[in-house]
Amino acid sequence: xxxxxxxxxxxxxxxxxxxxxxxxxxxxxxxxxxxxxxxxxxxxxxxxxxxxxxxxxxxxxxxxxxxxxxxxxxxxxxxxxxxxxxxxxxxxxxxxxxxxxxxxxxxxxxxxxxxxxxxxxxxxxxxxxxxxxxxxxxxxxxxxxxxxxxxxxxxxxxxxxxxxxxxxxxxxxxxxxxxxxxxxxxxxxxxxxxxxxxxxxxxxxxxxxxxxxxxxxxxxxxxxxxxxxxxxxxxxxxxxxxxxxxxxxxxxxxxxxxxxxxxxxxxxxxxxxxxxxxxxxxxxxxxxxxxxxxxxxxxxxxxxxxxxxxxxxxxxxxxxxxxxxxxxxxxxxxxxxxxxxxxxxxxxxxxxxxxxxxxxxxxxxxxxxxxxxxxxxxxxxxxxxxxxxxxxxxxxxxxxxxxxxxxxxxxxxxxxxxxxxxxxx
Amino acid sequence: xxxxxxxxxxxxxxxxxxxxxxxxxxxxxxxxxxxxxxxxxxxxxxxxxxxxxxxxxxxxxxxxxxxxxxxxxxxxxxxxxxxxxxxxxxxxxxxxxxxxxxxxxxxxxxxxxxxxxxxxxxxxxxxxxxxxxxxxxxxxxxxxxxxxxxxxxxxxxxxxxxxxxxxxxxxxxxxxxxxxxxxxxxxxxxxxxxxxxxxxxxxxxxxxxxxxxxxxxxxxxxxxxxxxxxxxxxxxxxxxxxxxxxxxxxxxxxxxxxxxxxxxxxxxxxxxxxxxxxxxxxxxxxxxxxxxxxxxxxxxxxxxxxxxxxxxxxxxxxxxxxxxxxxxxxxxxxxxxxxxxxxxxxxxxxxxxxxxxxxxxxxxxxxxxxxxxxxxxxxxxxxxxxxxxxxxxxxxxxxxxxxxxxxxxxxxxxxxxxxxxxxxx
Numbered sequence: 102x103x104x105x106x107x108x109x110x111x112x113x114x115x116x117x118x119x120x121x122x123x124x125x126x127x128x129x130x131x132x133x134x135x136x137x138x139x140x141x142x143x144x145x146x147x148x149x150x151x152x153x154x155x156x157x158x159x160x161x162x163x164x165x166x167x168x169x170x171x172x173x174x175x176x177x178x179x180x181x182x183x184x185x186x187x188x189x190x191x192x193x194x195x196x197x198x199x200x201x202x203x204x205x206x207x208x209x210x211x212x213x214x215x216x217x218x219x220x221x222x223x224x225x226x227x228x229x230x231x232x233x234x235x236x237x238x239x240x241x242x243x244x245x246x247x248x249x250x251x252x253x254x255x256x257x258x259x260x261x262x263x264x265x266x267x268x269x270x271x272x273x274x275x276x277x278x279x280x281x282x283x284x285x286x287x288x289x290x291x292x293x294x295x296x297x298x299x300x301x302x303x304x305x306x307x308x309x310x311x312x313x314x315x316x317x318x319x320x321x322x323x324x325x326x327x328x329x330x331x332x333x334x335x336x337x338x339x340x341x342x343x344x345x346x347x348x349x350x351x352x353x354x355x356x357x358x359x360x361x362x363x364x365x366x367x368x369x370x371x372x373x374x375x376x377x378x379x380x381x382x383x384x385x386x387x388x389x390x391x392x393x394x395x396x397x398x399x400x401x402x403x404x405x406x407x408x409x410x411x412x413x414x415x416x417x418x419x420x421x422x423x424x425x426x427x428x429x430x431x432x433x434x435x436x437x438x439x440x441x442x443x444x445x446x447x448x449x450x451x452x453x454x455x456x457x458x459x460x461x462x463x464x465x466x467x468x469x470x471x472x473x474x475x476x477x478x479x480x481x482x483x484x485x486x487x488x489x490x491x492x493x494x495x496x497x498x499x500x501x502x503x504x505x506x507x508x509x510x511x512x513x514x515x516x517x518x519x520x521x522x523x524x525x526x
Numbered sequence: 527x528x529x530x531x532x533x534x535x536x537x538x539x540x541x542x543x544x545x546x547x548x549x550x551x552x553x554x555x556x557x558x559x560x561x562x563x564x565x566x567x568x569x570x571x572x573x574x575x576x577x578x579x580x581x582x583x584x585x586x587x588x589x590x591x592x593x594x595x596x597x598x599x600x601x602x603x604x605x606x607x608x609x610x611x612x613x614x615x616x617x618x619x620x621x622x623x624x625x626x627x628x629x630x631x632x633x634x635x636x637x638x639x640x641x642x643x644x645x646x647x648x649x650x651x652x653x654x655x656x657x658x659x660x661x662x663x664x665x666x667x668x669x670x671x672x673x674x675x676x677x678x679x680x681x682x683x684x685x686x687x688x689x690x691x692x693x694x695x696x697x698x699x700x701x702x703x704x705x706x707x708x709x710x711x712x713x714x715x716x717x718x719x720x721x722x723x724x725x726x727x728x729x730x731x732x733x734x735x736x737x738x739x740x741x742x743x744x745x746x747x748x749x750x751x752x753x754x755x756x757x758x759x760x761x762x763x764x765x766x767x768x769x770x771x772x773x774x775x776x777x778x779x780x781x782x783x784x785x786x787x788x789x790x791x792x793x794x795x796x797x798x799x800x801x802x803x804x805x806x807x808x809x810x811x812x813x814x815x816x817x818x819x820x821x822x823x824x825x826x827x828x829x830x831x832x833x834x835x836x837x838x839x840x841x842x843x844x845x846x847x848x849x850x851x852x853x854x855x856x857x858x859x860x861x862x863x864x865x866x867x868x869x870x871x872x873x874x875x876x877x878x879x880x881x882x883x884x885x886x887x888x889x890x891x892x893x894x895x896x897x898x899x900x901x902x903x904x905x906x907x908x909x910x911x912x913x914x915x916x917x918x919x920x921x922x923x924x925x926x927x928x929x930x931x932x933x934x935x936x937x938x939x940x941x942x943x944x945x946x947x948x949x950x951x
Contacts, residue, residue: 132818135677237819239672247664247840252560376825379804386823393557393836394662398811398825400801411818415672422852 103199105226107423108176115141115421118169118200120191121181122148122155122162124289125205125232128406129179129413130157141177141417145169149182170194177201177420179413185209189216196220196228203416205232205409208297211306214319218428227425229416234307235260235385237408238401239415244314245426248391255355256315258387259380261304262404263291264330264350266383271338272347273381278333290383290404301329301350304366308352315389316354316362316437317430324439326487327366332498336474337450341500346370347378348500357508361440363483369501370448376400441483444507450476452496461485463510478502480510528624530651532848533601540566540846543594543625545616546606547573547580547587549714550630550657553831554604554838555582566602566842570594574607595619602626602845604838610634614641621645621653628841630657630834633722636731639744643853652850654841659732660685660810662833663826664840669739670851673816678740680780683812684805685736686729687829688716689755689775691808696763697772698806703758715808715829726754726775729791733777740814741779741787741862742855749864751912752791757923761899762875766925771795772803773925782933786865788908794926795873801825866908869932875901877921886910888935903927905935 108115119126126146133141143161151164169175170191178195182188185208192209195202197220204210210217210233221228231241235258244256259265263285270281282299285291297303305322312318330350341348351369354362371378376398380386385403390396402408444463451457454475459465465479486492492499533540544551551571558566568586576589594600595616603620607613610633617634620627622645629635635642635655646653656666660683669681684690688710695706707724710716722728730747737743755775766773776794779787796803801823805811810828815821827833869888876882879900884890890904911917917924 128818135817238822239668242672243664243668246844247667376804379801391836392560393553393832393839395827395830395833396825397663398823400821400823402820405820407818408820411816414818419671427847 103173105199105201105224108201108421110421115139115177115417116175117141117143117177117179117417118172118175119143119146119179119181120166120169120188121183122146123181123183124406125409125413126181127156128410129181132407132410132414136414139414139418144172144175166191170198170200175200177203177417179417180204180206181413182206185212189213192217192228193220196224196226199224199226201227201420202229203413203420204228204230205413206230207233207303207306207310211309211322214309214313218431221425227420227423229419229424229426230310231416232409232412234310235387235401235403236262236405237411238385238387238399238403239412240311240387240399241314241426243399244311245429248315248389248394252392253315254390254392255353256311256387256389257351257353257377259349259377259385260307260311260352260387260403261298261350262383262385262402263298264304265380265385265403266290267299268330268333268348268350269381271333271335272342275335277335278331289406299329299331301327301366304329304350304352308354308364308366311352312354312362312364313428313431314426315430316356317428317433318362318364318437318439319431320364320439325364326441326483328368328493328499330368332495333368333500334450334498337498337500340450340476341370344370346372346503349377349380351377351501353506355506357440357443359440359442360437361442362437363443363506364439365483367499367501369505370503372503375503441487443483444480444510445483445486446478446480446502446505446507448476448478448500448502449492450474450498456491456494456497458489458491461489480507528598530624530626530649533626533846535846540564540602540842541600542566542568542602542604542842543597543600544568544571544604544606545591545594545613546608547571548606548608549831550834550838551606552581553835554606557832557835557839561839564839564843569597569600591616595623595625600625602628602842604842605629605631606838607631610637614638617642617653618645621649621651624649624651626652626845627654628838628845629653629655630838631655632658632728632731632735636734636747639734639738643856646850652845652848654844654849654851655735656841657834657837659735660812660826660828661687661830662836663810663812663824663828664837665736665812665824666739666851668824669736670854673740673814673819677817678781679815679817680778681736681740681812681814682776682778682802684774684802684810685732685777685812685828686723686775687808687810687827688723689729690805690810690828691715692724693755693758693773693775694806696758696760697767700760702760703756714831724754724756726752726791729754729775729777733779733789733791736777737779737787737789738853738856739851740855741781742853742858743787743789743862743864744856745789745864750789751866751908753793753918753924755793757920758793758925759875759923762923762925765875765901766795769795771797771928774802774805776802776926778931780931782865782868784865784867785862786867787862788868788931789864790908792924792926794930795928797928800928866912868908869905869935870908870911871903871905871927871930871932873901873903873925873927874917875899875923881916881919881922883914883916886914905932
């Protein structure tokens with residue numbers, strides 16, 4: 102066990118140990134070689150498979166993790182591997198060895214958030230992960246630093262690049278879901294396991310991290326409602342177009358009037374007036390609303406080797422002046438908790454009407470019956486979605502309507518009884 | 527003379543001395559009272575006119591600047607007055623007295639940039655001014671911190687809220703320029719001297735500040751080309767609409783292939799594909815392009831009491847952890863200089879053709895002759911605009927075409943001679 106020594110900005114070179122040499126690792130290597138002013142150098146790169154052909158000489162590599170973790174001349178461990186469990190073990194040992202750590206592993210961070218907080222506290226080592234959320238966009242640092250006093254009311258965002266790329270292609274080029282996914286994979290925008298992206302897990306992991314930095318809430322992905330885009334069909338896109346909407350996978354966090362936080366990741370219809378409407382391909386974007394600063398909108402590339410590497414680089418650079426997250430909101434706003442006590446205005450399409458659990462709805466506003474494609478729009482309590490799975494089964498797609506969150510409802514609209522009488526439910 | 531004592535974040539309260547109680551000063555007062563977690567309190571407010579009726583009790587005010595500047599219990603001077611010369615005197619004395627300073631005065635900062643740098647160096651006091659550029663948007667800090675190593679290639683932005691509000695109203699509500707200006711003034715979006723906004727001086731001051739934090743260039747507004755929107759007419763808006771464009775006052779900084787920086791503030795036609803097209807009313811926005819992070823887009827309110835006060839608040843909050851600008855790019859990239867050695871593709875409308883100095887053009891691409899409204903599109907060397915004034919006179923409006931910057935030209939288009947032969951020039 103060693104103690105973390107704050108970095109002296111005047112020190113000649115920051116010595117890095119890199120884990121992983123995939124898309125982002127290679128990107129970082131290239132980027133570092135283009136920015137000599139950073140005065141950082143990779144001493145060694147730890148890889149899993151020594152036999153794989155690499156673009157740089159073999160002497161840069163090792164398969165021995167300890168050769169990096171226990172090398173006192175290495176100040177910073179940069180962790181860019183896929184495997185979340187292995188990544189956590191590396192990060193933990195590195196911090197115990199008094200090394201600063203930079204990681205892009207959202208799954209690892211979301212799953213081990215509390216342990217990672219405790220490790221930072223115990224070993225007083227900085228742990229930075231700007232690249233884990235929205236790649237190149239400086240969203241973690243802005244949430245952490247800039248909105249620390251102003252009263253943040255909500256954020257909404259497109260925080261997964263590959264699903265946004267897929268949705269864009271379904272819309273623009275009338276591709277079917279699987280064709281668009283293949284294209285995303287070919288362009289290197291998808292996680293190695295596509296289920297992480299298209300099932301919404303990646304966006305949920307990122308939301309989990311952003312919740313800590315925006316509202317001081319520590320939540321695992323199990324704690325909130327989320328889904329991906331696997332069931333979004335070309336027909337859904339056609340309906341959206343008719344309504345002049347686009348479909349985006351949107352992460353949400355919104356302070357309710359009871360002080361609790363509505364938090365979820367779901368596909369949503371967005372209107373042309375919504376800044377998120379204009380976010381295309383692998384771009385990510387986040388809108389924030391706060392009491393005084395009002396609305397902010399940030400957009401940037403959310404996937405790709407260089408955009409991700411640039412965020413890793415920015416963290417390495419921040420370590421030079423001993424920057425660390427202070428988790429101000431976790432320490433100051435401990436009372437905020439997630440709640441599913443609100444309603445959502447949803448659109449649901451199905452290949453077979455019997456798949457809809459109509460009894461879950463408060464009311465149904467619109468209903469369209471087709472031969473192999475039917476849909477409805479209605480209001481449902483978030484808790485009913487949280488506690489059921491019928492809306493996630495194949496052939497069913499749930500898309501939020503614009504302005505989906507409803508805090509309290511009044512039964513002045515079409516009552517359930519009138520729908521029953523009309524034979525609709 | 528006193529020495530600046532770094533602030534202890536555990537200290538109970540940060541004591542502020544406030545200069546100015548106009549829109550932003552009052553906004554800050556209100557905002558501070560809504561964020562008790564900041565643990566900051568205004569001890570005294572220095573105002574010019576003791577007789578003016580104020581919304582809070584008289585005991586908060588003084589007309590004696592020295593009562594704040596020489597009070598050892600005041601850690602931070604917040605300077606929010608209009609008069610740039612008086613503001614500089616206040617800021618200088620405050621820094622000499624070892625006080626941290628927060629200011630929103632872009633004119634004062636742009637005009638005294640080098641002296642302010644030297645004062646920070648000499649007295650080792652933090653001087654923060656996020657509110658001076660784009661109000662609520664954290665643009666100074668993002669340029670300073672986040673793009674420090676990645677190779678920034680350009681930024682473009684709408685950085686004056688009141689001109690953008692005026693242009694929006696001319697477009698949306700077919701208002702004439704003067705009607706739209708009046709509306710902006712009524713809503714408190716315009717500087718007390720509207721000439722600062724509509725003449726482009728305010729945007730130029732902000733560009734001057736942003737150049738230092740983005741490219742490490744210290745430049746006064748005299749050093750680059752700029753103009754405002756005073757001569758933009760409803761007819762120009764009509765032409766723009768026919769071309770499916772909007773008109774925005776855009777600040778630009780772009781690395782040329784010779785390593786020099788093209789830098790200017792001019793009205794521009796923007797297409798719906800351009801993120802700036804969707805920036806309406808008092809909103810500001812900046813797009814950046816960098817080698818690895820690629821394109822980023824930030825949008826937020828660029829005017830108004832609370833958005834500006836929120837940025838001041840954010841600076842006060844940053845002082846609690848002893849944040850200061852490090853001016854990394856000024857120290858690392860001293861070789862970048864501004865150049866006018868490039869061409870611009872411009873649209874010029876006139877009420878009288880004789881006002882156009884046709885000889886200045888490399889070539890003219892389009893020409894429309896009307897009774898009281900004529901226009902042309904053509905290519906002109908930036909230096910010819912920099913060194914002439916004919917295009918600023920009443921009745922002439924110069925608007926950049928989209929993608930206006932041309933680094934080198936080839937005379938394969940219509941030659942000047944052919945235009946002469948055709949009797950156009």
